[in-house]
Amino acid sequence: MGVVRYEGLPFVARFRWNTGKIMEKFYEKFAEKQIIAARCENCGYTVVPPRMICPKCSSKMDEKNLVNMDGRGVVLSHTVVRKKLDGKGNFIDLNKPEIVAAIKLKGADSQIFVRLGEVEAEELKPGMEVVPVWAEKPEGKPSDLLYFKPG
Amino acid sequence: MKVAIIGYAISNLGWDVEKTREEHVFEVAKSAIEDAGIDRKDVCTVVSASTDFLDGRTISNCMLIGATGAYLKDESKAEEDGMYAALYAAQRIMAGVHEIALAVSHTHSWIFNPHQISHYMLEPWFDRQNDLLNEITLGALQARIYMNNYGADELDLAEISVKNLRNAANVPYAFRKLHDVTAEEVLEAEMYSDPLTELMISPPCDGAAAVVLASEEVAKEICPNPVWIKGIGNACDNYLRDRDLTRLNSLEIAARRAYRMAGIEEPFREVDVAEISERFAHQELMAYEALGFCREGKGRVLIEEGMTEVYGDIPVNPSGGALAGDPICATGMIRLIEAAKQIRGEAENQVEDCRTALAHAQWGLLAQKNLVFILGDEP
Numbered sequence: 136m137g138v139v140r141y142e143g144l145p146f147v148a149r150f151r152w153n154t155g156k157i158m159e160k161f162y163e164k165f166a167e168k169q170i171i172a173a174r175c176e177n178c179g180y181t182v183v184p185p186r187m188i189c190p191k192c193s194s195k196m197d198e199k200n201l202v203n204m205d206g207r208g209v210v211l212s213h214t215v216v217r218k219k220l221d222g223k224g225n226f227i228d229l230n231k232p233e234i235v236a237a238i239k240l241k242g243a244d245s246q247i248f249v250r251l252g253e254v255e256a257e258e259l260k261p262g263m264e265v266v267p268v269w270a271e272k273p274e275g276k277p278s279d280l281l282y283f284k285p286g
Numbered sequence: 287m288k289v290a291i292i293g294y295a296i297s298n299l300g301w302d303v304e305k306t307r308e309e310h311v312f313e314v315a316k317s318a319i320e321d322a323g324i325d326r327k328d329v330c331t332v333v334s335a336s337t338d339f340l341d342g343r344t345i346s347n348c349m350l351i352g353a354t355g356a357y358l359k360d361e362s363k364a365e366e367d368g369m370y371a372a373l374y375a376a377q378r379i380m381a382g383v384h385e386i387a388l389a390v391s392h393t394h395s396w397i398f399n400p401h402q403i404s405h406y407m408l409e410p411w412f413d414r415q416n417d418l419l420n421e422i423t424l425g426a427l428q429a430r431i432y433m434n435n436y437g438a439d440e441l442d443l444a445e446i447s448v449k450n451l452r453n454a455a456n457v458p459y460a461f462r463k464l465h466d467v468t469a470e471e472v473l474e475a476e477m478y479s480d481p482l483t484e485l486m487i488s489p490p491c492d493g494a495a496a497v498v499l500a501s502e503e504v505a506k507e508i509c510p511n512p513v514w515i516k517g518i519g520n521a522c523d524n525y526l527r528d529r530d531l532t533r534l535n536s537l538e539i540a541a542r543r544a545y546r547m548a549g550i551e552e553p554f555r556e557v558d559v560a561e562i563s564e565r566f567a568h569q570e571l572m573a574y575e576a577l578g579f580c581r582e583g584k585g586r587v588l589i590e591e592g593m594t595e596v597y598g599d600i601p602v603n604p605s606g607g608a609l610a611g612d613p614i615c616a617t618g619m620i621r622l623i624e625a626a627k628q629i630r631g632e633a634e635n636q637v638e639d640c641r642t643a644l645a646h647a648q649w650g651l652l653a654q655k656n657l658v659f660i661l662g663d664e665p
Contacts, residue, residue: 150410152410152411154411158411158412161412162411182527182528184411184412190524190525190528191524191528211427211431211531212427212428212430212431212434212531213427213430214423214426214427214430214479214480214481214482215479215480216418216423216426216478216479217477217478217479217480218422218476218477218478218479219417219418220399220401220402220405220417220420222402222417223402224398224399224401224402225399226401226478233418235416235418235419235423235427235479236427237427237431237531244528245527245528246527246531247412247527248413248416248419248424248427248527249416250416250418256480261431261434277411277412277415278415
């Protein structure tokens with residue numbers, strides 16, 4: 136169309152962030168197939184993944200605020216994802232749609248957004264109980280937690 | 287100190303408008319200044335709104351100083367919706383520091399898919415590890431949690447899209463106009479993440495908008511029909527993991543603050559029209575409740591009864607809202623301009639006897655923060 140266009144970023148940035156001590160512990164615990172949260176001593180709010188500042192009352196939290204969850208949760212909401220983004224801005228049609236859910240872990244006040252597996256969308260309803268499914272040999276990293284399933 | 291809107295401009299909204307950002311911003315800034323009947327030199331302060339991630343460059347205002355006329359003036363950029371730029375501009379006037387301010391906003395969605403960028407708004411260590419999460423899939427979770435809680439269904443969502451896209455058919459600059467669209471067509475449109483189909487999701491597009499604001503003294507002197515800012519409310523909620531997704535809590539608080547400032551006690555009776563930024567159809571239903579137009583969970587009743595149609599008791603988005611075109615950073619500012627047009631009697635879908643108008647902008651994943659302006663025809 137006669138328009139000269141410039142494509143692409145001039146560089147590829149591989150950002151790295153310090154996760155902070157608390158988040159490091161969160162992933163270390165994955166190696167033991169455990170999920171931990173932070174419970175605020177001031178207001179009692181329990182947040183997962185754990186945070187260093189309470190999102191509700193702004194109190195400082197650290198390792199002594201960490202508490203074990205038993206991993207069980209309930210489904211608040213779910214969606215069947217038909218189109219996925221490929222990371223480059225394109226939508227790809229999923230031949231096998233995937234299910235994502237908002238769940239609340241037992242003992243937590245915050246919610247997390249996770250993949251669900253071993254379940255059909257039609258069976259899902261709010262309040263359904265789910266449990267985590269872990270990699271066979273967890274190593275203390277994000278990919279250890281595969282998905283949640285009814286249980 | 288009172289502040290008035292004395293000029294404005296909205297660009298054509300499109301996909302790949304084949305204009306540089308500089309041209310686009312220049313056009314709206316120039317038109318708004320002309321509309322205000324002032325000279326570029328009269329503008330004392332300029333606030334622009336855009337985001338670096340969407341623009342694909344950082345300090346994304348650095349090349350726009352000529353286009354906005356900000357050269358050697360007091361200038362700032364907000365990494366937010368343009369209505370926030372208007373807020374900061376108004377505050378500079380309220381503080382008595384400046385007399386005339388220009389607020390400009392733009393996004394060129396064509397540069398890179400904004401939905402992909404929404405993935406990068408997620409907390410990086412846990413949420414961003416899940417490649418299925420982005421504003422659409424999370425919006426779908428918000429839609430269903432709201433629907434489950436209050437008994438709204440897919441048809442209610444579709445009716446929001448029908449209303450807004452039909453309204454947009456009369457608006458020359460709108461991006462998605464569907465004069466005869468039906469609820470069935472909305473429901474049968476391509477499914478992205480259920481229950482959200484393509485027509486329930488605001489379409490990212492290219493666009494720009496500009497507003498000129500002035501102090502009471504200046505507005506009365508130079509403008510025959512100023513639109514007065516009567517109330518402002520702004521509130522920011524937590525990150526979406528720590529939020530009750532069934533309701534727009536921060537919008538409710540923002541609205542309450544704006545109503546208090548404007549002396550509004552019964553919004554349903556006192557607000558003549560509302561222009562809101564709904565990134566998804568269900569967010570308009572949620573906004574009805576947060577804005578106090580109905581009781582909690584009853585948003586669907588307003589759409590079912592046609593109360594938010596242009597001819598209804600409380601018209602919402604006669605311009606078509608964000609569902610008719612979403613140039614991200616300009617979207618809320620366009621709502622502000624559409625609300626001002628209603629007060630001036632210039633709107634394409636004009637509401638009769640419109641003296642009090644509400645405008646709303648949102649920012650952050652699933653409307654984390656919300657800003658409400660109340661406009662009126664008298665100071």
